[in-house]
Amino acid sequence: MQMREITYRQALNEALAEELARDPNVFLMGEEVAEYNGAYKVSQGLLERFGPKRIIDTPISENGFAGLGVGAAMVGLRPIIEFMTFSFSLVAFDQVVNNAPNMLTMSGGQFNIPITFRGPNGPAHQLGATHSHATECLYASVPGLKVCTPATPRDAKGLLKTAVRDNNPVLVLESELLYSSKGMVEPAETELLIPLGEAEVKREGSDVTIVCYAQTVALALAVAEKLEDEDISAEVLDLRSIKPLDERAIYDSVAKTHRVVIVEQDRPFCGVGAEVCYRIQKNIFDELDAPIGRVSQEDVPMPYNERLEKAVLPNAEKLIAAVKKVCYA
Amino acid sequence: MQPAEQRDEVEMLWLMLLIRRFEERASQQYQAQKIGGFCHLYIGQEAVVAGAIAAIRFDDYIITAYRDHAHALARGTSANACMAELFGKDTGCSRGLGGSMHFFDKEHHMYGGHAIVGAHVPLACGLAFACKYRNEDRVTLCFFGDGAINQGAFHEALNLAALFKLPVIFICENNLFAMGTSVERSTSLKQIVDRAEGYDIPGCVVDGMNFRHVRDTLSEVVESIRKDPHPAFVEVRTYRYRGHSMSDPASYRTKEQLEKYRLDDPITRLRAQLTREGKLTNEKFDELDKEAKRIALESVKFAEQSDEPPLEKLYDYTYV
Ligand SMILES: Cc1ncc(C[n+]2csc(CCOP(=O)(O)OP(=O)(O)O)c2C)c(N)n1
Numbered sequence: 001m002q003m004r005e006i007t008y009r010q011a012l013n014e015a016l017a018e019e020l021a022r023d024p025n026v027f028l029m030g031e032e033v034a035e036y037n038g039a040y041k042v043s044q045g046l047l048e049r050f051g052p053k054r055i056i057d058t059p060i061s062e063n064g065f066a067g068l069g070v071g072a073a074m075v076g077l078r079p080i081i082e083f084m085t086f087s088f089s090l091v092a093f094d095q096v097v098n099n100a101p102n103m104l105t106m107s108g109g110q111f112n113i114p115i116t117f118r119g120p121n122g123p124a125h126q127l128g129a130t131h132s133h134a135t136e137c138l139y140a141s142v143p144g145l146k147v148c149t150p151a152t153p154r155d156a157k158g159l160l161k162t163a164v165r166d167n168n169p170v171l172v173l174e175s176e177l178l179y180s181s182k183g184m185v186e187p188a189e190t191e192l193l194i195p196l197g198e199a200e201v202k203r204e205g206s207d208v209t210i211v212c213y214a215q216t217v218a219l220a221l222a223v224a225e226k227l228e229d230e231d232i233s234a235e236v237l238d239l240r241s242i243k244p245l246d247e248r249a250i251y252d253s254v255a256k257t258h259r260v261v262i263v264e265q266d267r268p269f270c271g272v273g274a275e276v277c278y279r280i281q282k283n284i285f286d287e288l289d290a291p292i293g294r295v296s297q298e299d300v301p302m303p304y305n306e307r308l309e310k311a312v313l314p315n316a317e318k319l320i321a322a323v324k325k326v327c328y329a
Numbered sequence: 330m331q332p333a334e335q336r337d338e339v340e341m342l343w344l345m346l347l348i349r350r351f352e353e354r355a356s357q358q359y360q361a362q363k364i365g366g367f368c369h370l371y372i373g374q375e376a377v378v379a380g381a382i383a384a385i386r387f388d389d390y391i392i393t394a395y396r397d398h399a400h401a402l403a404r405g406t407s408a409n410a411c412m413a414e415l416f417g418k419d420t421g422c423s424r425g426l427g428g429s430m431h432f433f434d435k436e437h438h439m440y441g442g443h444a445i446v447g448a449h450v451p452l453a454c455g456l457a458f459a460c461k462y463r464n465e466d467r468v469t470l471c472f473f474g475d476g477a478i479n480q481g482a483f484h485e486a487l488n489l490a491a492l493f494k495l496p497v498i499f500i501c502e503n504n505l506f507a508m509g510t511s512v513e514r515s516t517s518l519k520q521i522v523d524r525a526e527g528y529d530i531p532g533c534v535v536d537g538m539n540f541r542h543v544r545d546t547l548s549e550v551v552e553s554i555r556k557d558p559h560p561a562f563v564e565v566r567t568y569r570y571r572g573h574s575m576s577d578p579a580s581y582r583t584k585e586q587l588e589k590y591r592l593d594d595p596i597t598r599l600r601a602q603l604t605r606e607g608k609l610t611n612e613k614f615d616e617l618d619k620e621a622k623r624i625a626l627e628s629v630k631f632a633e634q635s636d637e638p639p640l641e642k643l644y645d646y647t648y649v
């Protein structure tokens with residue numbers, strides 16, 4: 001099988017096109033997805049190929065079209081709702097948090113909601129406090145919502161396709177900063193489905209486990225490379241899905257390295273890392289040789305100033321320091 | 330403060346020139362990567378904010394969306410503080426923490442710069458509510474784009490304003506597009522102003538390329554609100570010459586459309602009116618323009634030389 005190098009953007013585009021072609025119940029709706037080909041060009045060419053019935057531009061009405069998606073899903077369509085960014089999903093919070101995930105339980109199992117919410121999530125570059133939200137911790141805390149965070153083109157394609165086929169609401173949290181990144185992906189004709197809830201070891205190591213996802217995967221890999229020079233062998237574990245969480249993969253890695261640092265793009269208070277940390281100490285406390293380290297954003301609204309923004313975000317320096325601390329190096 | 334209606338028209342022409350020259354510099358500095366994030370220019374729409382500002386008192390309130398540089402300048406925020414904000418400097422109007430989309434200036438009653446579409450419209454109701462609560466006769470001007478009128482927050486706010494008879498003027502800067510989506514593709518009504526009718530709010534349409542038309546219409550509305558608090562809605566028809574933001578090539582519209590509006594340029598129009606009436610000479614205009622250019626260039630120097638906000642400041646404005 002000849003793998004090809006494509007961008008994260010193109011991988012998502014392929015996933016959308018393949019699922020639209022496979023199932024006539026699938027449609028894509030959001031702001032600027034059709035005629036403009038997507039604010040970040042993820043839906044490039046889809047209007048031309050699938051027509052305006054299935055690739056649908058909306059007004060700036062997130063609450064409205066997210067809810068429309070949930071309603072359409074109640075009666076069997078499979079909407080893909082694009083948020084121009086997940087910062088704008090906050091305007092539709094009620095639909096995503098209340099209607100989409102509660103319906104199945106509230107109706108005593110009558111209504112599955114096979115909907116996919118997708119779009120870029122997390123801080124990009126100097127977009128300021130309103131436009132830099134990392135929403136994974138908000139959504140992962142809601143029972144009934146599945147949340148995945150692809151970091152590579154391959155994961156982006158495989159997870160998005162799986163999300164569209166899932167019979168319940170899935171959030172695919174992409175990343176603006178990753179859209180142009182490249183990676184190897186199976187040929188277009190092969191069916192690439194990556195299950196939700198499966199982490200992946202992106203790099204093997206023996207001294208410490210770095211748990212990461214989305215934007216922090218590339219950071220963790222770069223840091224692991226650097227640490228090699230200092231004789232620290234770091235294993236990089238990409239969660240890929242925040243919920244369901246692949247606890248098995250986490251415990252397997254920690255049982256091997258006995259030291260963990262979690263590096264996440266969201267905030268420290270009630271962040272994803274807090275949950276992962278709790279589960280590790282609860283379930284495999286005896287495997288730990290050091291307290292768990294954690295690198296996240298600073299606990300402040302995102303400043304516009306570039307230097308301050310950098311100081312708020314996780315970076316190599318902070319991650320290296322955290323790794324050394326848990327390694328007593 | 331002089332009564333609003335009497336504000337000198339030549340002075341207002343100068344404000345429009347300042348806005349344009351400032352934004353041309355901002356555009357250039359963005360391309361030179363001195364400015365980061367998103368940056369939305371107001372060029373072409375100058376008569377809207379200038380006309381509105383000329384119709385109010387200094388102690389009235391204004392609030393707007395993310396296309397906000399002009400609103401701050403019109404309020405009296407210095408070009409230096411505006412450019413420094415774009416550069417992310419400590420001397421900026423939001424201390425370098427807000428950026429292009431989040432300009433704030435309490436002293437000049439500029440209540441932001443808000444980047445979530447429609448989200449500030451309820452805030453405008455709150456400003457107006459407070460004025461009424463304190464028996465003040467201030468009015469609040471709330472600017473937003475044609476794209477904002479399809480947000481839930483907008484609709485809830487209009488109903489609240491009507492219900493509570495709040496002294497707020499909703500000013501829709503209809504520049505025909507929300508990003509790449511034209512008004513026909515976003516809105517079920519033929520005319521945006523008809524939204525107001527549904528909430529029993531008096532509405533009118535104004536030519537946003539004509540400074541005098543904006544000012545005169547708003548002056549009347551402001552006067553009626555001061556006498557008896559109530560909301561009003563003004564749809565201002567205008568046009569942005571540039572793309573939605575610095576990264577938008579604006580290929581969704583025709584050259585002809587852009588040319589049509591450029592020929593109706595608000596600065597050229599007011600200049601011609603004043604010249605015809607003998608209130609402005611070519612020499613005076615050139616002098617004003619030169620001064621606007623000088624101030625814009627100065628602001629770049631000021632921003633360059635200003636300090637970054639110190640790292641220790643990170644937690645200064647966060648209470649928990
Ligand atoms: C809730 C929300 N959704 C989407 C966006 C992205 N966005 C920013 S500006 C814009 C278009 C707004 O157009 P309009 O209201 O007409 O104002 P204009 O840009 O023309 O001044 C969009 C979709 C946003 N900032 N907030």
Ligand SMILES: [Mg+2]
Nearest residue numbers: 474475506507
């Ligand atoms: Mg507009």
